[in-house]
Amino acid sequence: MTAAVLAGVMIAASGASAFAGDADSQPGGENAKPRVILMHDPELDDQNTLVRYLMYSNEFDTEGLVYSSSGVHWAGDGKGTLWHVAGREYTRFGLNICPCTSWRWKPGERFIDDAVDIYAQVYPNLRKHAGGYPSPKELQSKIYTGNIEFDGDISKDSPGSDLIRKSLLDNRPGPVYLLTGAGQSTIARALKSIKDEYENTPQWAQISTKVSQKAIIQSFGDQDGTYAGYIGKNWPGIEFRQMSTSIWGYGARNAVLPQDAKYLSAEWTKANVSDVGPFGAYYRVWGDGKQMVPGDIFDHFGFSGLTTEQLKAMGYVVWTPPQAKGSWISEGDTSIFMNLIDNGLRGYVDAGYGGWGGRKGSDTDPNGVPSGNYAASRWFGTAQQDFAARLQWTVAARYSEANHEPTAKVAGQVDRTVSRGQTVTLTGLTGDPDRDQVTSSWWQYADADTYPGTVTINQVPGGQQQHVVKVRVPDDAAPGQTIHLILQVTDNGSPALTSYQRVVLTVSG
Ligand SMILES: [Ca+2]
Ligand SMILES: [Ca+2]
Ligand SMILES: [Ca+2]
Incomplete structure:
Protein backbone atom coordinates (compact mmCIF):
# COMPACT_ATOMS: atom_id res chain seq x y z
CA MET A 1 0.00 0.00 0.00
CA THR A 2 1.39 3.39 -0.98
CA ALA A 3 1.55 6.39 1.32
CA ALA A 4 -1.11 8.14 -0.78
CA VAL A 5 -3.49 5.22 -0.39
CA LEU A 6 -2.81 5.03 3.31
CA ALA A 7 -3.60 8.73 3.61
CA GLY A 8 -6.85 8.08 1.79
CA VAL A 9 -7.71 5.34 4.23
CA MET A 10 -7.15 7.63 7.17
CA ILE A 11 -9.21 10.43 5.62
CA ALA A 12 -12.05 8.00 5.12
CA ALA A 13 -12.37 7.78 8.87
CA SER A 14 -13.74 11.28 9.09
CA GLY A 15 -15.42 11.73 5.72
CA ALA A 16 -17.75 9.06 4.43
CA SER A 17 -17.22 9.87 0.77
CA ALA A 18 -13.62 11.02 0.92
CA PHE A 19 -12.39 7.84 -0.75
CA ALA A 20 -15.50 6.63 -2.45
CA GLY A 21 -14.30 6.35 -6.04
CA ASP A 22 -15.83 7.96 -9.11
CA ALA A 23 -19.04 9.93 -8.91
CA ASP A 24 -21.30 7.60 -10.87
CA SER A 25 -20.57 4.77 -8.46
CA GLN A 26 -22.18 6.73 -5.64
CA PRO A 27 -25.84 6.51 -4.69
CA GLY A 28 -26.27 10.21 -5.33
CA GLY A 29 -25.15 9.94 -8.97
CA GLU A 30 -23.76 13.37 -9.82
CA ASN A 31 -24.60 14.50 -6.26
CA ALA A 32 -22.17 13.78 -3.46
CA LYS A 33 -24.84 12.04 -1.38
CA PRO A 34 -28.20 10.53 -2.28
CA ARG A 35 -31.10 12.95 -2.18
CA VAL A 36 -33.64 11.41 0.15
CA ILE A 37 -37.19 12.15 1.28
CA LEU A 38 -38.19 9.83 4.10
CA MET A 39 -41.86 9.14 4.91
CA HIS A 40 -43.15 7.51 8.09
CA ASP A 41 -46.39 6.86 9.90
CA PRO A 42 -46.47 6.79 13.72
CA GLU A 43 -45.97 3.06 14.13
CA LEU A 44 -43.49 2.08 16.80
CA ASP A 45 -41.26 0.39 14.26
CA ASP A 46 -41.08 3.52 12.13
CA GLN A 47 -39.78 5.27 15.23
CA ASN A 48 -37.06 2.62 15.49
CA THR A 49 -36.23 2.89 11.80
CA LEU A 50 -35.91 6.64 12.23
CA VAL A 51 -33.38 6.19 15.06
CA ARG A 52 -31.23 4.07 12.78
CA TYR A 53 -31.65 6.45 9.85
CA LEU A 54 -30.53 9.47 11.88
CA MET A 55 -27.36 7.70 12.91
CA TYR A 56 -26.54 7.25 9.20
CA SER A 57 -27.75 10.74 8.27
CA ASN A 58 -24.17 11.78 7.47
CA GLU A 59 -24.48 9.65 4.34
CA PHE A 60 -27.66 11.29 3.01
CA ASP A 61 -28.81 14.59 1.61
CA THR A 62 -31.99 14.58 3.66
CA GLU A 63 -34.53 16.81 1.91
CA GLY A 64 -37.52 15.78 3.97
CA LEU A 65 -38.65 13.85 7.01
CA VAL A 66 -42.34 13.62 6.32
CA TYR A 67 -45.23 12.59 8.56
CA SER A 68 -47.30 10.26 6.41
CA SER A 69 -50.45 8.19 6.64
CA SER A 70 -51.10 4.57 5.76
CA GLY A 71 -53.90 2.05 5.98
CA VAL A 72 -53.13 1.64 9.69
CA HIS A 73 -52.43 5.24 10.75
CA TRP A 74 -54.21 8.45 9.72
CA ALA A 75 -54.82 11.65 11.61
CA GLY A 76 -58.24 12.83 10.48
CA ASP A 77 -59.04 16.40 9.47
CA GLY A 78 -59.99 17.62 12.94
CA LYS A 79 -63.50 18.45 11.70
CA GLY A 80 -65.14 15.16 12.56
CA THR A 81 -65.17 13.84 9.00
CA LEU A 82 -65.64 10.07 8.99
CA TRP A 83 -63.44 7.77 6.89
CA HIS A 84 -63.36 4.09 6.15
CA VAL A 85 -61.53 1.87 3.66
CA ILE A 97 -65.03 -0.12 14.42
CA CYS A 98 -64.82 2.45 11.62
CA PRO A 99 -65.95 4.74 9.88
CA CYS A 100 -63.85 6.87 12.25
CA THR A 101 -62.57 10.42 12.52
CA SER A 102 -58.95 9.21 12.82
CA TRP A 103 -57.16 5.91 13.23
CA ARG A 104 -54.26 5.16 15.55
CA TRP A 105 -52.94 8.72 15.46
CA LYS A 106 -52.34 10.69 18.64
CA PRO A 107 -53.47 14.35 18.57
CA GLY A 108 -50.36 16.48 18.16
CA GLU A 109 -48.24 13.48 17.10
CA ARG A 110 -44.59 14.53 16.93
CA PHE A 111 -42.45 11.39 16.92
CA ILE A 112 -40.28 12.71 14.06
CA ASP A 113 -39.71 15.99 15.93
CA ASP A 114 -38.88 14.00 19.08
CA ALA A 115 -36.32 11.88 17.23
CA VAL A 116 -34.65 14.97 15.77
CA ASP A 117 -34.63 16.60 19.22
CA ILE A 118 -32.72 13.56 20.51
CA TYR A 119 -30.43 13.81 17.49
CA ALA A 120 -29.63 17.36 18.65
CA GLN A 121 -28.53 15.96 22.03
CA VAL A 122 -26.14 13.40 20.52
CA TYR A 123 -24.95 15.46 17.54
CA PRO A 124 -21.88 16.85 19.36
CA ASN A 125 -20.66 13.28 19.87
CA LEU A 126 -21.74 11.86 16.51
CA ARG A 127 -19.75 14.43 14.56
CA LYS A 128 -16.55 13.39 16.34
CA HIS A 129 -16.84 10.00 14.65
CA ALA A 130 -17.65 10.86 11.04
CA GLY A 131 -17.94 13.89 8.83
CA GLY A 132 -21.09 15.01 7.11
CA TYR A 133 -23.70 14.89 9.86
CA PRO A 134 -26.31 17.60 9.20
CA SER A 135 -26.83 20.14 11.95
CA PRO A 136 -29.91 19.60 14.14
CA LYS A 137 -31.29 22.93 12.89
CA GLU A 138 -30.96 21.75 9.32
CA LEU A 139 -32.81 18.51 10.05
CA GLN A 140 -35.49 20.34 12.04
CA SER A 141 -36.10 22.53 9.00
CA LYS A 142 -36.71 19.41 6.88
CA ILE A 143 -39.69 18.09 8.86
CA TYR A 144 -42.94 18.26 6.89
CA THR A 145 -46.49 17.05 7.19
CA GLY A 146 -47.67 14.97 4.26
CA ASN A 147 -51.13 13.73 3.29
CA ILE A 148 -51.94 12.47 6.75
CA GLU A 149 -55.63 13.27 7.09
CA PHE A 150 -57.06 10.13 5.55
CA ASP A 151 -55.87 6.73 4.37
CA GLY A 152 -55.07 6.94 0.65
CA ASP A 153 -56.44 10.47 0.22
CA ILE A 154 -54.76 12.38 -2.62
CA SER A 155 -57.46 15.01 -3.04
CA LYS A 156 -55.30 17.94 -1.96
CA ASP A 157 -51.75 19.19 -1.67
CA SER A 158 -49.86 19.08 1.63
CA PRO A 159 -46.51 20.57 2.69
CA GLY A 160 -45.02 17.09 2.16
CA SER A 161 -46.43 16.68 -1.33
CA ASP A 162 -45.30 20.21 -2.21
CA LEU A 163 -41.77 19.29 -1.13
CA ILE A 164 -41.74 16.17 -3.31
CA ARG A 165 -43.16 18.08 -6.28
CA LYS A 166 -40.46 20.75 -5.98
CA SER A 167 -37.64 18.25 -5.57
CA LEU A 168 -38.74 16.32 -8.65
CA LEU A 169 -39.08 19.48 -10.74
CA ASP A 170 -35.93 21.32 -9.64
CA ASN A 171 -32.80 21.52 -11.76
CA ARG A 172 -30.53 19.59 -9.43
CA PRO A 173 -29.58 16.14 -10.66
CA GLY A 174 -31.33 13.05 -9.39
CA PRO A 175 -32.06 10.49 -8.38
CA VAL A 176 -34.45 11.64 -5.70
CA TYR A 177 -35.14 8.63 -3.51
CA LEU A 178 -38.68 8.62 -2.16
CA LEU A 179 -38.39 6.27 0.81
CA THR A 180 -41.62 5.32 2.46
CA GLY A 181 -42.36 3.12 5.41
CA ALA A 182 -45.95 4.34 5.27
CA GLY A 183 -48.42 4.75 2.43
CA GLN A 184 -47.63 6.49 -0.82
CA SER A 185 -50.40 9.09 -0.81
CA THR A 186 -47.99 12.00 -0.31
CA ILE A 187 -45.94 10.84 -3.31
CA ALA A 188 -49.08 10.20 -5.35
CA ARG A 189 -50.41 13.68 -4.58
CA ALA A 190 -47.13 15.29 -5.64
CA LEU A 191 -47.21 13.42 -8.93
CA LYS A 192 -50.87 14.23 -9.47
CA SER A 193 -50.18 17.93 -8.95
CA ILE A 194 -47.38 17.80 -11.50
CA LYS A 195 -49.61 16.03 -13.99
CA ASP A 196 -52.57 18.35 -13.36
CA GLU A 197 -50.39 21.41 -13.94
CA TYR A 198 -48.47 20.31 -17.01
CA ILE A 216 -37.02 6.23 -7.43
CA ILE A 217 -39.59 4.94 -4.96
CA GLN A 218 -38.33 2.50 -2.33
CA SER A 219 -41.29 1.35 -0.31
CA PHE A 220 -42.24 -1.31 2.17
CA GLY A 221 -45.21 -2.63 0.21
CA ASP A 222 -48.14 -0.51 -0.97
CA GLN A 223 -49.55 0.46 2.40
CA ASP A 224 -52.48 2.57 1.27
CA GLY A 225 -53.14 1.31 -2.26
CA THR A 226 -52.13 4.61 -3.90
CA TYR A 227 -49.36 2.91 -5.88
CA ALA A 228 -51.87 0.47 -7.38
CA GLY A 229 -54.58 3.09 -7.65
CA TYR A 230 -52.65 6.06 -9.03
CA ILE A 231 -48.85 5.98 -9.33
CA GLY A 232 -48.38 2.74 -11.22
CA LYS A 233 -51.14 3.58 -13.71
CA ASN A 234 -50.24 7.21 -14.32
CA TRP A 235 -46.48 7.13 -13.89
CA PRO A 236 -45.41 3.68 -15.15
CA GLY A 237 -41.91 4.94 -15.94
CA ILE A 238 -41.04 5.63 -12.30
CA GLU A 239 -38.91 2.86 -10.81
CA GLY A 251 -41.63 -11.38 12.12
CA ALA A 252 -37.83 -11.15 12.38
CA ARG A 253 -37.73 -14.03 14.87
CA ASN A 254 -39.05 -16.35 12.22
CA ALA A 255 -36.66 -15.14 9.57
CA VAL A 256 -33.19 -14.51 10.98
CA LEU A 257 -30.38 -17.05 10.74
CA PRO A 258 -29.96 -19.18 13.89
CA GLN A 259 -26.62 -17.55 14.72
CA ASP A 260 -28.24 -14.09 14.59
CA ALA A 261 -31.11 -14.79 17.00
CA LYS A 262 -28.99 -13.21 19.74
CA TYR A 263 -29.42 -9.79 18.09
CA LEU A 264 -33.14 -9.96 18.91
CA SER A 265 -32.63 -10.98 22.52
CA ALA A 266 -33.28 -8.86 25.60
CA GLU A 267 -29.69 -9.32 26.74
CA TRP A 268 -28.07 -8.05 23.53
CA THR A 269 -30.63 -5.31 23.00
CA LYS A 270 -30.24 -3.96 26.54
CA ALA A 271 -26.43 -3.90 26.42
CA ASN A 272 -26.09 -2.57 22.88
CA VAL A 273 -29.19 -0.46 22.36
CA SER A 274 -31.51 0.37 25.28
CA VAL A 293 -51.31 6.20 20.92
CA PRO A 294 -52.91 5.91 24.37
CA GLY A 295 -55.43 3.08 24.41
CA ASP A 296 -54.51 1.72 20.93
CA ILE A 297 -55.86 -1.85 21.02
CA PHE A 298 -53.26 -2.98 18.45
CA ASP A 299 -50.30 -1.71 20.48
CA HIS A 300 -49.74 -4.12 23.36
CA PHE A 301 -45.96 -4.06 23.02
CA GLY A 302 -45.30 -1.91 26.05
CA PHE A 303 -46.69 -4.50 28.45
CA SER A 304 -44.52 -7.15 30.02
CA GLY A 305 -45.31 -10.28 31.96
CA LEU A 306 -48.79 -10.71 30.49
CA THR A 307 -49.91 -13.70 28.45
CA THR A 308 -51.76 -13.46 25.16
CA GLU A 309 -54.97 -14.44 26.97
CA GLN A 310 -54.49 -11.75 29.60
CA LEU A 311 -53.86 -9.11 26.93
CA LYS A 312 -56.96 -10.23 25.05
CA ALA A 313 -59.00 -10.01 28.23
CA MET A 314 -57.83 -6.38 28.47
CA GLY A 315 -59.24 -5.72 24.99
CA TYR A 316 -56.02 -5.94 22.96
CA VAL A 317 -55.71 -7.52 19.54
CA VAL A 318 -52.63 -9.69 20.05
CA TRP A 319 -51.17 -10.03 16.57
CA THR A 320 -47.57 -10.73 17.63
CA PRO A 321 -46.88 -13.19 20.46
CA PRO A 322 -45.49 -11.49 23.59
CA GLN A 323 -41.71 -11.64 24.03
CA ALA A 324 -39.31 -11.19 26.92
CA GLY A 361 -34.89 -11.95 -5.94
CA SER A 362 -33.95 -14.99 -3.93
CA ASP A 363 -30.55 -15.95 -2.56
CA THR A 364 -29.40 -19.52 -2.14
CA ASP A 365 -29.38 -20.18 1.58
CA PRO A 366 -26.74 -22.26 3.40
CA ASN A 367 -28.86 -25.37 2.76
CA GLY A 368 -28.85 -24.70 -0.98
CA VAL A 369 -32.48 -23.57 -1.06
CA PRO A 370 -33.56 -20.35 -2.86
CA SER A 371 -34.87 -17.98 -0.20
CA GLY A 372 -36.27 -14.46 -0.35
CA ASN A 373 -35.54 -14.10 3.35
CA TYR A 374 -31.91 -15.09 2.96
CA ALA A 375 -31.25 -12.19 0.58
CA ALA A 376 -31.75 -9.94 3.62
CA SER A 377 -30.98 -12.24 6.56
CA ARG A 378 -27.45 -12.96 5.29
CA TRP A 379 -26.49 -9.40 6.25
CA PHE A 380 -28.52 -8.94 9.44
CA GLY A 381 -25.78 -9.74 11.95
CA THR A 382 -23.24 -7.37 10.42
CA ALA A 383 -25.84 -4.61 10.09
CA GLN A 384 -26.75 -5.00 13.77
CA GLN A 385 -23.09 -4.80 14.78
CA ASP A 386 -22.80 -1.60 12.78
CA PHE A 387 -25.94 -0.21 14.47
CA ALA A 388 -24.41 -0.99 17.87
CA ALA A 389 -21.22 0.87 16.94
CA ARG A 390 -23.12 3.92 15.74
CA LEU A 391 -25.07 3.98 19.01
CA GLN A 392 -21.72 3.98 20.80
CA TRP A 393 -20.78 7.01 18.72
CA THR A 394 -23.72 8.87 20.29
CA VAL A 395 -22.22 8.50 23.77
CA ALA A 396 -18.48 8.54 23.02
CA ALA A 397 -17.12 12.06 23.24
CA ARG A 398 -13.79 11.03 21.73
CA TYR A 399 -13.00 9.25 18.50
CA SER A 400 -10.80 6.74 20.30
CA GLU A 401 -13.68 5.65 22.55
CA ALA A 402 -15.64 3.82 19.86
CA ASN A 403 -15.08 1.56 16.90
CA HIS A 404 -15.28 2.69 13.28
CA GLU A 405 -15.77 0.76 10.07
CA PRO A 406 -12.69 -0.71 8.40
CA THR A 407 -11.69 0.28 4.89
CA ALA A 408 -12.46 -1.92 1.91
CA GLY A 428 -8.22 -5.10 -2.49
CA LEU A 429 -6.95 -2.34 -0.21
CA THR A 430 -7.74 -2.95 3.41
CA GLY A 431 -7.22 -0.91 6.52
CA ASP A 432 -8.83 0.45 9.60
CA PRO A 433 -9.03 4.00 10.96
CA ASP A 434 -8.64 2.66 14.53
CA ARG A 435 -5.59 0.62 13.46
CA ASP A 436 -7.53 -2.54 14.26
CA GLN A 437 -6.47 -5.86 12.82
CA VAL A 438 -8.61 -6.79 9.83
CA THR A 439 -9.48 -10.03 8.10
CA SER A 440 -10.62 -10.00 4.50
CA SER A 441 -12.11 -12.25 1.88
CA TRP A 442 -13.09 -12.09 -1.76
CA TRP A 443 -16.25 -13.92 -2.77
CA GLN A 444 -18.58 -14.18 -5.72
CA TYR A 445 -22.12 -12.94 -5.08
CA ALA A 446 -23.46 -15.56 -7.46
CA ASP A 447 -27.13 -14.88 -6.63
CA ALA A 448 -26.81 -11.24 -7.64
CA ASP A 449 -24.83 -11.72 -10.84
CA THR A 450 -26.27 -12.88 -14.15
CA TYR A 451 -23.51 -15.34 -15.07
CA PRO A 452 -25.11 -18.68 -14.10
CA GLY A 453 -21.91 -20.44 -13.04
CA THR A 454 -19.27 -19.97 -10.41
CA VAL A 455 -15.81 -18.54 -10.96
CA THR A 456 -12.58 -19.61 -9.31
CA ILE A 457 -10.93 -16.94 -7.17
CA ASN A 458 -7.18 -17.49 -6.84
CA GLN A 459 -5.21 -15.82 -4.08
CA VAL A 460 -2.09 -13.91 -5.13
CA PRO A 461 0.57 -12.57 -2.75
CA GLY A 462 0.09 -8.84 -2.18
CA GLY A 463 1.66 -6.08 -0.15
CA GLN A 464 0.77 -5.05 3.36
CA GLN A 465 -2.89 -4.22 3.74
CA GLN A 466 -3.60 -5.70 0.33
CA HIS A 467 -5.74 -8.66 -0.61
CA VAL A 468 -5.00 -9.56 -4.21
CA VAL A 469 -6.83 -12.18 -6.26
CA LYS A 470 -6.93 -13.33 -9.87
CA VAL A 471 -10.16 -14.35 -11.53
CA ARG A 472 -10.32 -15.93 -14.98
CA VAL A 473 -13.45 -14.94 -16.88
CA PRO A 474 -15.00 -18.29 -17.89
CA ASP A 475 -15.20 -19.29 -21.55
CA ASP A 476 -18.92 -20.03 -21.22
CA ALA A 477 -19.79 -16.53 -19.99
CA ALA A 478 -22.12 -14.87 -22.49
CA PRO A 479 -21.77 -11.28 -23.69
CA GLY A 480 -23.51 -8.91 -21.31
CA GLN A 481 -23.46 -11.28 -18.37
CA THR A 482 -22.13 -9.96 -15.09
CA ILE A 483 -19.93 -11.44 -12.39
CA HIS A 484 -20.20 -9.77 -8.96
CA LEU A 485 -17.14 -10.07 -6.72
CA ILE A 486 -17.14 -8.71 -3.21
CA LEU A 487 -14.18 -7.73 -1.08
CA GLN A 488 -15.30 -8.08 2.54
CA VAL A 489 -13.21 -6.68 5.38
CA THR A 490 -13.95 -7.16 9.10
CA ASP A 491 -12.06 -5.54 11.95
CA ASN A 492 -11.36 -6.94 15.41
CA GLY A 493 -12.81 -3.94 17.24
CA SER A 494 -15.79 -4.09 19.55
CA PRO A 495 -18.32 -4.52 18.12
CA ALA A 496 -16.58 -6.01 15.08
CA LEU A 497 -17.44 -4.01 11.96
CA THR A 498 -17.51 -4.94 8.30
CA SER A 499 -17.04 -2.97 5.10
CA TYR A 500 -17.21 -4.14 1.50
CA GLN A 501 -16.35 -3.22 -2.03
CA ARG A 502 -18.30 -4.77 -4.88
CA VAL A 503 -16.64 -5.17 -8.26
CA VAL A 504 -18.87 -5.89 -11.23
CA LEU A 505 -17.31 -7.53 -14.28
CA THR A 506 -19.40 -7.29 -17.44
CA VAL A 507 -18.51 -9.67 -20.27
CA SER A 508 -17.96 -7.86 -23.57
CA GLY A 509 -19.51 -8.88 -26.88
CA1 LIG B 1 -44.68 2.15 8.85
CA1 LIG C 1 -12.29 -0.25 13.46
CA1 LIG D 1 -25.25 -15.80 -11.04
Missing part, protein backbone atom coordinates in the same frame (compact mmCIF):
# COMPACT_ATOMS: atom_id res chain seq x y z
CA ALA A 86 -62.81 -1.65 3.09
CA GLY A 87 -60.69 -4.52 4.35
CA ARG A 88 -58.58 -2.56 6.84
CA GLU A 89 -57.66 -3.88 10.30
CA TYR A 90 -60.63 -2.14 11.95
CA THR A 91 -62.93 -4.53 10.12
CA ARG A 92 -60.81 -7.62 10.75
CA PHE A 93 -60.01 -9.59 13.91
CA GLY A 94 -63.77 -9.71 14.56
CA LEU A 95 -63.85 -5.91 14.77
CA ASN A 96 -66.25 -3.48 13.18
CA GLU A 199 -50.41 17.57 -18.78
CA ASN A 200 -51.99 19.89 -21.34
CA THR A 201 -48.96 22.09 -21.88
CA PRO A 202 -46.12 21.89 -24.41
CA GLN A 203 -43.65 21.03 -21.59
CA TRP A 204 -45.46 17.83 -20.61
CA ALA A 205 -43.34 15.37 -22.63
CA GLN A 206 -40.15 16.83 -21.20
CA ILE A 207 -41.46 17.08 -17.62
CA SER A 208 -43.01 13.63 -17.49
CA THR A 209 -39.76 12.11 -18.78
CA LYS A 210 -37.65 14.10 -16.33
CA VAL A 211 -39.77 13.17 -13.31
CA SER A 212 -40.02 9.52 -14.33
CA GLN A 213 -36.25 9.27 -14.60
CA LYS A 214 -35.52 11.28 -11.47
CA ALA A 215 -37.80 9.62 -8.91
CA PHE A 240 -40.66 1.24 -7.88
CA ARG A 241 -38.45 -0.85 -5.63
CA GLN A 242 -40.41 -3.13 -3.37
CA MET A 243 -38.37 -3.27 -0.15
CA SER A 244 -40.60 -5.40 2.05
CA THR A 245 -38.74 -8.09 3.94
CA SER A 246 -39.47 -10.19 7.02
CA ILE A 247 -36.02 -9.67 8.46
CA TRP A 248 -36.44 -6.20 9.85
CA GLY A 249 -40.05 -6.49 10.96
CA TYR A 250 -42.29 -7.95 13.61
CA ASP A 275 -28.77 1.32 27.74
CA VAL A 276 -26.84 3.40 25.21
CA GLY A 277 -27.68 7.07 25.50
CA PRO A 278 -30.88 8.94 24.68
CA PHE A 279 -31.45 7.20 21.35
CA GLY A 280 -31.18 3.85 23.11
CA ALA A 281 -33.78 4.94 25.66
CA TYR A 282 -36.08 6.19 22.89
CA TYR A 283 -35.81 2.95 20.85
CA ARG A 284 -38.91 0.79 21.35
CA VAL A 285 -38.45 -2.67 22.90
CA TRP A 286 -40.86 -5.22 24.34
CA GLY A 287 -42.26 -4.31 27.73
CA ASP A 288 -40.93 -0.75 27.79
CA GLY A 289 -44.19 0.62 29.19
CA LYS A 290 -44.75 2.92 26.19
CA GLN A 291 -47.61 3.21 23.76
CA MET A 292 -47.61 5.35 20.61
CA LYS A 325 -39.14 -7.72 28.40
CA GLY A 326 -36.44 -5.68 26.75
CA SER A 327 -36.17 -7.68 23.54
CA TRP A 328 -36.40 -6.53 19.92
CA ILE A 329 -39.86 -5.66 18.58
CA SER A 330 -39.46 -4.44 15.03
CA GLU A 331 -37.76 -2.04 12.67
CA GLY A 332 -39.97 -3.06 9.79
CA ASP A 333 -39.22 -0.19 7.45
CA THR A 334 -35.44 -0.07 7.82
CA SER A 335 -34.98 -1.88 4.50
CA ILE A 336 -36.17 1.25 2.65
CA PHE A 337 -32.85 3.07 3.17
CA MET A 338 -30.26 0.40 4.01
CA ASN A 339 -29.16 -0.20 0.42
CA LEU A 340 -28.25 3.47 0.09
CA ILE A 341 -25.67 3.31 2.86
CA ASP A 342 -22.10 3.82 1.70
CA ASN A 343 -20.85 0.41 2.87
CA GLY A 344 -19.38 -0.58 -0.50
CA LEU A 345 -22.09 -3.08 -1.47
CA ARG A 346 -23.60 -0.51 -3.86
CA GLY A 347 -27.07 -1.95 -3.36
CA TYR A 348 -28.56 1.26 -4.75
CA VAL A 349 -27.31 0.65 -8.30
CA ASP A 350 -30.03 -1.85 -9.12
CA ALA A 351 -32.78 -3.56 -7.14
CA GLY A 352 -31.15 -6.88 -8.03
CA TYR A 353 -27.75 -5.99 -6.54
CA GLY A 354 -28.71 -6.49 -2.90
CA GLY A 355 -27.33 -5.14 0.34
CA TRP A 356 -28.24 -4.72 3.96
CA GLY A 357 -31.80 -3.86 2.89
CA GLY A 358 -32.23 -7.10 0.96
CA ARG A 359 -32.50 -7.77 -2.74
CA LYS A 360 -35.11 -8.21 -5.43
CA LYS A 409 -11.40 -0.40 -1.39
CA VAL A 410 -10.23 -1.75 -4.71
CA ALA A 411 -7.45 -0.32 -6.85
CA GLY A 412 -8.87 0.85 -10.17
CA GLN A 413 -12.42 0.76 -11.44
CA VAL A 414 -15.18 -1.08 -9.60
CA ASP A 415 -17.13 -1.62 -12.86
CA ARG A 416 -15.08 -3.29 -15.55
CA THR A 417 -15.70 -4.66 -19.02
CA VAL A 418 -13.88 -7.95 -19.48
CA SER A 419 -13.40 -10.60 -22.17
CA ARG A 420 -13.95 -14.31 -22.00
CA GLY A 421 -10.72 -16.07 -21.05
CA GLN A 422 -9.21 -12.89 -19.63
CA THR A 423 -7.56 -13.11 -16.24
CA VAL A 424 -8.53 -10.14 -14.07
CA THR A 425 -6.36 -9.08 -11.15
CA LEU A 426 -8.24 -7.44 -8.29
CA THR A 427 -6.24 -5.61 -5.66
